[in-house]
Amino acid sequence: CRVCKIAVLSGDGIGPEISRVAVDLLKVAGDIEGVNFDFTDALIGGAAIDATGSPLPEETLQICRTSDAVLLAAIGGYKWDALPPEQRPEKGLLNLRAGLGTFANLRPAVVLSHLADASTLKREVVDGVDIMIVRELVGGIYFGQPRGFRTNEQGQKVGFNTMVYSEPEIERIAHVAFQLAQKRQKRLCSVEKSNVLEVSMLWKEVVTRIGGQYPDVELSHMYVDNAAMQIIRNPRFFDTIVTGNIFGDILSDTASMLTGSLGMLPSASTSDDGPGIFEPVHGSAPDIGGQDIANPLAMVLSAAMMCRYGLNMPQVAEHLEKAVTSALDQGYRTADLFSEGTQKVGCSEMGRVLLKCI
Amino acid sequence: CRVCKIAVLSGDGIGPEISRVAVDLLKVAGDIEGVNFDFTDALIGGAAIDATGSPLPEETLQICRTSDAVLLAAIGGYKWDALPPEQRPEKGLLNLRAGLGTFANLRPAVVLSHLADASTLKREVVDGVDIMIVRELVGGIYFGQPRGFRTNEQGQKVGFNTMVYSEPEIERIAHVAFQLAQKRQKRLCSVEKSNVLEVSMLWKEVVTRIGGQYPDVELSHMYVDNAAMQIIRNPRFFDTIVTGNIFGDILSDTASMLTGSLGMLPSASTSDDGPGIFEPVHGSAPDIGGQDIANPLAMVLSAAMMCRYGLNMPQVAEHLEKAVTSALDQGYRTADLFSEGTQKVGCSEMGRVLLKCI
Ligand SMILES: CC(C)[C@H](C(=O)O)[C@@H](O)C(=O)O
Ligand SMILES: CC(C)[C@H](C(=O)O)[C@@H](O)C(=O)O
Numbered sequence: 001c002r003v004c005k006i007a008v009l010s011g012d013g014i015g016p017e018i019s020r021v022a023v024d025l026l027k028v029a030g031d032i033e034g035v036n037f038d039f040t041d042a043l044i045g046g047a048a049i050d051a052t053g054s055p056l057p058e059e060t061l062q063i064c065r066t067s068d069a070v071l072l073a074a075i076g077g078y079k080w081d082a083l084p085p086e087q088r089p090e091k092g093l094l095n096l097r098a099g100l101g102t103f104a105n106l107r108p109a110v111v112l113s114h115l116a117d118a119s120t121l122k123r124e125v126v127d128g129v130d131i132m133i134v135r136e137l138v139g140g141i142y143f144g145q146p147r148g149f150r151t152n153e154q155g156q157k158v159g160f161n162t163m164v165y166s167e168p169e170i171e172r173i174a175h176v177a178f179q180l181a182q183k184r185q186k187r188l189c190s191v192e193k194s195n196v197l198e199v200s201m202l203w204k205e206v207v208t209r210i211g212g213q214y215p216d217v218e219l220s221h222m223y224v225d226n227a228a229m230q231i232i233r234n235p236r237f238f239d240t241i242v243t244g245n246i247f248g249d250i251l252s253d254t255a256s257m258l259t260g261s262l263g264m265l266p267s268a269s270t271s272d273d274g275p276g277i278f279e280p281v282h283g284s285a286p287d288i289g290g291q292d293i294a295n296p297l298a299m300v301l302s303a304a305m306m307c308r309y310g311l312n313m314p315q316v317a318e319h320l321e322k323a324v325t326s327a328l329d330q331g332y333r334t335a336d337l338f339s340e341g342t343q344k345v346g347c348s349e350m351g352r353v354l355l356k357c358i
Numbered sequence: 359c360r361v362c363k364i365a366v367l368s369g370d371g372i373g374p375e376i377s378r379v380a381v382d383l384l385k386v387a388g389d390i391e392g393v394n395f396d397f398t399d400a401l402i403g404g405a406a407i408d409a410t411g412s413p414l415p416e417e418t419l420q421i422c423r424t425s426d427a428v429l430l431a432a433i434g435g436y437k438w439d440a441l442p443p444e445q446r447p448e449k450g451l452l453n454l455r456a457g458l459g460t461f462a463n464l465r466p467a468v469v470l471s472h473l474a475d476a477s478t479l480k481r482e483v484v485d486g487v488d489i490m491i492v493r494e495l496v497g498g499i500y501f502g503q504p505r506g507f508r509t510n511e512q513g514q515k516v517g518f519n520t521m522v523y524s525e526p527e528i529e530r531i532a533h534v535a536f537q538l539a540q541k542r543q544k545r546l547c548s549v550e551k552s553n554v555l556e557v558s559m560l561w562k563e564v565v566t567r568i569g570g571q572y573p574d575v576e577l578s579h580m581y582v583d584n585a586a587m588q589i590i591r592n593p594r595f596f597d598t599i600v601t602g603n604i605f606g607d608i609l610s611d612t613a614s615m616l617t618g619s620l621g622m623l624p625s626a627s628t629s630d631d632g633p634g635i636f637e638p639v640h641g642s643a644p645d646i647g648g649q650d651i652a653n654p655l656a657m658v659l660s661a662a663m664m665c666r667y668g669l670n671m672p673q674v675a676e677h678l679e680k681a682v683t684s685a686l687d688q689g690y691r692t693a694d695l696f697s698e699g700t701q702k703v704g705c706s707e708m709g710r711v712l713l714k715c716i
Pocket of ligand 1: 090093094249553554583
């Protein structure tokens with residue numbers, strides 16, 4: 001029986017209730033497939049600030065480093081919004097990404113036909129959409145130096161950040177994206193702003209060069225403003241997208257709207273060899289935390305991505321994915337997805353439904 | 359009779375044919391209101407590169423500086439795509455903005471009920487949407503120093519740009535946005551990424567401070583990723599948006615998709631005292647240039663914005679706006695907007711219809 005060490009970072013808000021559902025499901029799916037999941041809870045975000053003063057305690061980073069994968073729920077809440085930037089929950093997330101070197105963030109936006117009507121876009125536009133956004137996650141303007149504040153000659157305050165990419169940073173994310181595209185529809189669109197930014201000119205040049213190694217993948221290039229438009233105008237144009245950190249942040253949220261439900265979207269952040277981070281795209285929803293009404297499906301699908309991409313156990317992933325599809329088929333919906341004719345359930349009840357569906 | 363000097367920069371692709379329509383209309387509307395428009399053509403973009411080697415000849419900048427307003431059509435085309443960045447058509451546009459100091463770019467996204475079905479979003483979501491995006495246009499990462507390429511210690515190429523804003527740069531754009539919001543629904547949403555970027559922290563701080571001078575305007579703050587999502591999810595939430603250069607570039611293109619027709623969207627770029635630039639949001643559409651099938655309405659509405667915001671002649675603006683509404687009411691559509699039951703017309707024919715409608 002294979003043993004897999006999983007760090008569980010429940011974080012804040014609805015985090016604890018949705019991770020419970022995912023962990024329970026993993027246990028059962030693991031039993032079926034002869035995998036023994038060994039879960040270790042660790043603190044992050046607001047919960048970690050309250051307990052230790054730091055949004056990412058050294059102990060948490062150690063636990064993550066020595067695990068096979070990190071299952072992260074969500075962080076943040078009003079309570080910690082007034083803290084100085086260095087001490088805020090988000091900093092815990094950014095430090096975790098940097099600490100584990102998870103440079104490749106995969107964010108699928110798949111429109112499930114069950115839920116196509118939940119989108120604000122017309123069904124005929126979003127039906128069949130299946131986009132994979134590959135976002136560079138540990139470089140670009142999020143981490144670029146120099147950054148900070150200074151005073152100019154006129155004594156006025158100035159704030160500045162640096163958007164920077166080096167050749168090897170672009171190469172490694174390009175390889176991930178091309179290889180993913182090979183397993184998908186073999187179309188990769190690289191998004192940047194090379195008509196204005198030097199950092200984007202280098203991005204385009206390097207992605208184009210790496211593309212030479214993947215002649216079976218059709219490579220296209222698009223400016224970020226146009227991409228933001230085309231994702232809404234003609235989303236089926238896209239198969240796989242590769243882009244930098246902040247453009248990926250914006251475009252993946254745009255794409256998430258195609259699906260009509262943020263509560264359904266998982267993500268995976270992987271490095272070259274260490275453990276990956278698997279987390280829902282949605283936030284901690286502090287307003288509904290602890291009320292047992294949250295949607296645990298994105299968390300369950302994140303656990304599935306963990307099994308598929310992080311642990312190379314696609315059979316376990318399939319159990320989780322099938323449970324989600326079959327719960328939806330049977331008409332079960334949490335409040336965020338509820339519509340006339342479906343059956344409204346809370347978070348833990350959805351968990352029980354999923355366990356029966358496995 | 360008042361004389362107004364207008365620099366007409368027709369540029370490339372469909373530029374010349376759509377500016378002809380706008381100029382003809384301005385003449386007639388001016389005659390009615392006792393305004394004598396004095397038009398001077400000048401070169402920009404690809405046309406300027408071909409004629410002079412530079413995308414913004416010094417002569418053009420001089421003509422613009424000594425005009426009351428600049429009416430710009432569109433620039434760029436495949437022909438010039440392979441040129442080095444410094445010599446490309448886009449550079450002409452960026453240098454014109456910087457040269458005239460037009461720091462405030464106003465991009466309305468108004469959904470006309472005639473065309474609400476043209477959007478990929480559901481009618482009930484976009485109906486009644488009226489958003490004004492105020493984008494800072496001559497600062498931020500577009501112009502920040504240092505920028506360029508270098509080689510790191512490992513001998514690898516690095517590309518970098520600087521996103522930078524100073525207090526006075528933020529103050530002046532904030533004033534423009536608050537004052538616009540006062541004339542609208544009195545709600546201003548400031549968009550940044552202050553949970554990650556120092557430049558955004560300063561942005562938020564300064565906008566909040568300036569907000570103290572506009573107690574009648576309700577100020578909210580939103581991260582750019584969330585804003586990209588909310589514009590699609592619940593666009594009626596927004597009245598006026600203020601944001602930096604690149605975020606504004608992306609969000610205004612996102613918002614343009616609500617309207618279902620890029621061919622309808624004008625923009626205005628204004629400075630504190632000098633001439634403003636008025637141009638459609640769409641590009642030069644080189645594939646259909648010269649075929650007399652382009653939609654001139656965004657260009658006409660840009661001329662209307664010029665009259666309203668640049669020349670303070672709202673009566674002239676109204677003639678143009680009413681002509682557009684009435685042409686649409688009568689069912690006339692260019693190819694991009696054509697649907698069953700409407701009357702398809704070319705660019706110059708739409709021009710004749712508009713002249714009759716004035
Ligand atoms: C919380 C925030 C720092 C984070 C980001 O910007 O990366 C989030 O928006 C995300 O996309 O995971
Ligand atoms: C052509 C390009 C340089 C320009 C920009 O990025 O500002 C365009 O996208 C715009 O929005 O006017």
